[in-house]
Amino acid sequence: xxxMTQSPATLSVSPGERATLSCRVSQxxxxxxxxxxxxxxxxxxxLIYGASTRATxxxxxxxxxxxxxxxxxxxxSLQSEDFAVYYCQQYNNWPPGTFGQGTKVEIK
Amino acid sequence: QVQLQESGPGLVKPSETLSLTCTxxxxxMSNYYWSxxxxxxxKGLEWIAYIYYTGSTNYNPSLESxxxxxxxxxxxxxxxxxxxxxxxxxxxxxxxxxVEVATPFPLHYWGQGTLVTVSS
Numbered sequence: 001x002x003x004m005t006q007s008p009a010t011l012s013v014s015p016g017e018r019a020t021l022s023c024r025v026s027q028x029x030x031x032x033x034x035x036x037x038x039x040x041x042x043x044x045x046x047l048i049y050g051a052s053t054r055a056t057x058x059x060x061x062x063x064x065x066x067x068x069x070x071x072x073x074x075x076x077s078l079q080s081e082d083f084a085v086y087y088c089q090q091y092n093n094w095p096p097g098t099f100g101q102g103t104k105v106e107i108k
Numbered sequence: 109q110v111q112l113q114e115s116g117p118g119l120v121k122p123s124e125t126l127s128l129t130c131t132x133x134x135x136x137m138s139n140y141y142w143s144x145x146x147x148x149x150x151k152g153l154e155w156i157a158y159i160y161y162t163g164s165t166n167y168n169p170s171l172e173s174x175x176x177x178x179x180x181x182x183x184x185x186x187x188x189x190x191x192x193x194x195x196x197x198x199x200x201x202x203x204x205x206x207v208e209v210a211t212p213f214p215l216h217y218w219g220q221g222t223l224v225t226v227s228s
Binding site: 034042046095 | 145169202
């Protein structure tokens, strides 16, 4: 069974600062990895897919990198609307659609 | 703009069957995969099942014995049935669509979610 590990569990960041979130996968998923943002009471929002492709309408301050088993989501300059929970998802191995446990980005 | 809307009972008794429908508007169901996801209170996201517009299905192995997904493209709807529910099935259930033609993931369009509580 594929295991997704996100770190840290909680990230405290001041507005305007950079945030770096990590997702480690127990097996290689090539670049078949996505990142989602979820705010309380809302559905997840797709940010990044193919490890580094921004979804339609996603600001350039969001960027993704990595391949194989190590991935990173970077938010270059945190805005107030970016405080949320972020999930990574692999869609390369069976069962597909496996998510990490999430990283909460909170205001420092 | 594609929009999805879940509908169904918000309360289901233990051992009964949970039934939800997702209505799709603003686009055709053709050439896309359609998924059900869920999120237990305070927990992470779990994929339940997906179906291609042709009716081809795939299920999460952990739920496969209890889940049925179906599609009715003439009504622009797809549905979920989860049998023998317990309190562990209490969750917000989301319907969703893949970002690209003919690929189930990642999920770009989501419904707002519907909370289903399993309780007597």
